[in-house]
Amino acid sequence: MTDPKLDPSTFGASFQAFLEQMAAQAPAQEPEIRRRIREHLGGDPAQMPVVSEQFAKYEHPNLHLALQAYLGQPEREAELFGITSTHEMFTARLSQIAAPRSAMPGAGIDVGPVEYVNLPLDQGRVIACVRSGVHLVRRGEQRLVVYVSASAGWRESLTLEVMAAERAEAEAVLAEVRNTMRARSIYRGHVISLEQSQQGTIDVRFHRLPTIGKDEIILPQGLLERIERQAVRFAELRGELRAMGRHLKRGMLLHGPPGTGKTLTAMYLAGQMPDRTVILLTGRGMGLIEQSCALARLLEPATVILEDVDLVAEERTRQCAGSNAVLFELLNQMDGLSDDADILFILTTNRPDILEPALAARPGRIDQALEVPLPDEGCRRRLFELYGRGLELRLSQLDAFVARTKGVSAAFLRELLRKAALFAADEGAGRVVEDRHIDTALRELAVEGGKLTQSLLGASAISE
Known part of the structure; x- marks a missing residue:
């Protein structure tokens, strides 16, 4: 018989408390990921300092390459593995990973596949960067844990965390990686621009x-x-x-x-x-x-x-x-x-x-x-020569055209030669551009095109 005073919400809360009590009394089983970190460090990771630094999303390729350079130094060895969590949107911190299971009930953090993401470089190239992964680093007697993680929330962030026996060791790693990122930045020497995405992150193009x-x-x-x-x-x-x-x-x-x-x-x-x-x-x-x-x-x-x-x-x-x-x-x-x-x-x-x-x-x-003024007579003559490249100009009235285009911009003259080439091609004259083609193009742009066309091409002061 059902107790009428025990509503579903009360029952749910009681049942959850029961499960938590049972879990607390059950023998704690150390997660594989914590065991690996503990054995690598040779001590309780929950007692060791963690130093972290956040980076902009566009620095991900630089961080990856700098970390690869650090791990690839002589006599330095590293083991890489990934992390899995029962919560898809949950990004664990290194201190949480290293904590006993009782400190993170229900998180379900353990060893998993390494996550990579392809990121753009220059000239259409891409690079596969670690999106989430733990490096167990050793060099001689030194033992470190280096963790790269990118959050998957509304505003994606990139974090590098280092765990070591001494905080100074972890800070030294971050400083070295930071200096390498600056010296070897993939953006150095290139032409780039910054854009802000709808999520608020900054991308580099x-x-x-x-x-x-x-x-x-x-x-x-x-x-x-x-x-x-x-x-x-x-x-x-x-x-x-x-x-x-x-x-x-x-x-x-x-x-x-x-x-x-x-x-x-x-x-x-x-x-x-x-x-x-x-x-x-x-x-x-x-x-x-x-x-x-x-x-x-x-x-x-x-x-x-x-x-x-x-x-x-x-x-x-x-x-x-x-x-x-x-x-x-x-x-x-x-x-x-x-x-x-x-x-x-x-x-x-x-x-x-x-x-x-x-x-x-x-x-x-x-x-x-x-x-940078409107082109004078000498500049207009040179612009006719420049924009006439690839054409065979047979102009007996070049001086007149130079005079008639007083007050126009270089952009106007470029369009003038392009339209004249169009008229020549339409006649079947090939590359040969003659006076009539220039005259027709000039009339269409300066007269028939109206004030708006003149304004768009920088020819508001044309005398035509």
Whole structure:
């Protein structure tokens, strides 16, 4: 007969208490994982110190490679095994693994398969990294336990834990791994950007910049030389400048109308300094200025490129009631870098007037502002030659076309030659581009395309 006073919740609580009491009275069976750790250390692991450090998710490949380098040193041996738990979302700490079973009732932690995860490297390569695994390390009389774990929650985190007889031994391991990660970072010397996922973790993306020759940078006489001196030549002479007590941190602002080649020039500069890490700040990475600057500091010599900072300023002005949050954050981060940090900041903008008040309020952050203007007559002639490569230009009216395109950008001239090539191909003329093709293309872009097309191609001032 059922007791009416014993409801299901009361019965469940009583039954759980009964099971726990039975488990406590039963002979404790040491888990295999704890036995291995205890026998390896030669003492009770529950009494030994554990030192841990957390790393960003994007540092996982660096941590894996640094740990492999540490374990691969002469006379050092290591046994690797994985961990299994009855709770799928539970990530055990090393101190919990080493504790007696009674300290973690129901956790079900024991030896299991090593978990690996494939992570991206540059040029489409991947590397299989230990996601969860325990290393039993020995070198002579020294015994260590090194545990790598990545949590699987909403915000994935990466943790390295070291257990040793003395805390100083564990701290030394972490310091060595940390130094190796910095010296051998997979991001050093590459072009990268940071993005924030929906889960809040930061990912690093590799990029491949196009190869840009010096003859593709069409600027007024002497301008490219001044830009190169501030960026490339400065980097080449950093040793001499540092010896003379000159600071290496510097900022350059490239400003001018849209389509004049500011971004192309920045990419060209990056290609001329292949020994530097390049960090691109665009799109989803705009909110990660602090993290980007920290990474630049870690990977110096480095170049940070922030494109179209005026668009960011306008957007943040609308969002923050007059406060240009991104630009001020960048200036704050520049302030936080030591003067001898070899970090070059390249900013591009179409609207220097938006930035000037903020930059003027923080003098010295941008060392040089260089205008990249609309191409003059000589530059337009050179641009016809540049964008005419691969075509057979038979132009008897080149001088007239150069004059008619006064006030256009380099981007407009590139599209002009492309559209002229389209008209020639449509006629069956192959690569031969003649005056009529240029004339038709110019009329379509400058007249029939309307003001919007002119604006999109940087030709608002065209006289046509």
